[in-house]
Amino acid sequence: MHIRIGTRGSRLALWQADHVKSLLEKAGATAENVIIETKGDKILDRSLSSIGAKGLFTEELEEKLRTGEIDIAVHSAKDVQSSLDDDLELIAFTERERVNDVLLSFDPQKKLSATESFIVGTSSVRRVAFLRHFYPHLNVVNMRGNLQTRLKKMEEGVCDALLLAFAGVHRMGYDDLITEVIGEKTFIPAVGQGSVAVECARALDSGRKALIRSAVNHPDTETGLLAERAFLKKVQGGCSVPVFALSEVSGGILTLRGGVISLDGRQLLTDTRTGVSGDASSLGNELADVVLAKGGREILDEIKRTRTI
Numbered sequence: 001m002h003i004r005i006g007t008r009g010s011r012l013a014l015w016q017a018d019h020v021k022s023l024l025e026k027a028g029a030t031a032e033n034v035i036i037e038t039k040g041d042k043i044l045d046r047s048l049s050s051i052g053a054k055g056l057f058t059e060e061l062e063e064k065l066r067t068g069e070i071d072i073a074v075h076s077a078k079d080v081q082s083s084l085d086d087d088l089e090l091i092a093f094t095e096r097e098r099v100n101d102v103l104l105s106f107d108p109q110k111k112l113s114a115t116e117s118f119i120v121g122t123s124s125v126r127r128v129a130f131l132r133h134f135y136p137h138l139n140v141v142n143m144r145g146n147l148q149t150r151l152k153k154m155e156e157g158v159c160d161a162l163l164l165a166f167a168g169v170h171r172m173g174y175d176d177l178i179t180e181v182i183g184e185k186t187f188i189p190a191v192g193q194g195s196v197a198v199e200c201a202r203a204l205d206s207g208r209k210a211l212i213r214s215a216v217n218h219p220d221t222e223t224g225l226l227a228e229r230a231f232l233k234k235v236q237g238g239c240s241v242p243v244f245a246l247s248e249v250s251g252g253i254l255t256l257r258g259g260v261i262s263l264d265g266r267q268l269l270t271d272t273r274t275g276v277s278g279d280a281s282s283l284g285n286e287l288a289d290v291v292l293a294k295g296g297r298e299i300l301d302e303i304k305r306t307r308t309i
């Protein structure tokens with residue numbers, strides 16, 4: 001069986017596609033990468049939250065799933081919208097990498113807990129809000145582009161440190177520049193962080209689907225992401241909204257921790273739900289209800305209001 005894998009052309013995207021390709025090959029299939037450029041790759045001069053479009057990194061790939069030019073599309077799980085169109089589905093999630101955010105710097109002394117101030121480059125509203133909440137003495141600059149571009153900007157002095165997902169840093173081989181691993185209970189990661197998602201058209205033949213699932217899917221990761229994604233969908237957070245959740249799955253028990261933070265970092269709401277793995281999406285929905293009821297709704301409404309002005 002031959003599988004055509006649609007992927008963006010960035011180094012991180014290609015690493016992820018190659019990872020899925022090797023899992024498929026181990027299961028006896030052949031596979032090839034088909035590189036597709038997305039809007040998110042073309043627009044580099046604006047912050048992601050100001051563009052605001054959903055599916056910025058996925059739309060063109062989804063089009064080619066529909067036409068059958070590719071069999072599957074591979075994405076960072078955290079870049080996949082919380083709800084897909086009816087004719088598409090997520091059929092596999094790779095085993096999750098360490099979920100933490102990390103600080104990178106050429107200066108090993110640069111740590112978030114250091115008393116003197118420095119400039120942190122990041123593009124994610126979640127990280128900006130957490131920085132303002134836990135480390136208000138630090139300065140933050142908005143920074144887009146791939147890891148290599150950001151490192152170049154840091155070299156030019158635009159910032160002293162970068163705040164990124166460990167998964168991407170590790171996959172690109174920059175572990176040496178990590179000065180601090182941020183605790184995942186403090187900076188709760190974005191939904192899906194660290195896993196790679198495989199998307200296909202519902203109409204894809206069942207033989208291909210079965211092979212892809214058995215070769216690529218990691219059941220505990222899938223269960224965890226089911227809960228996180230249900231939470232995200234219910235609070236209607238995209239990558240431009242500071243919503244976060246992390247599940248732990250062990251021995252059939254799932255613990256889901258997540259919440260919402262205001263953009264200025266002042267209001268941080270988190271809660272936890274625990275239950276059996278089989279109830280993953282209900283646990284996600286329940287957590288969303290709790291977080292929305294205790295003030296999350298106001299925080300999100302406020303963010304929406306300021307965006308439309």
Ligand SMILES: NCc1[nH]cc(CCC(=O)O)c1CC(=O)O
Nearest residue numbers: 076079164165167168193194195
């Ligand atoms: N939004 C960009 C993005 N999408 C996936 C990763 C890293 C890999 C991952 O989290 O799985 C990154 C970079 C980052 O947040 O530092």
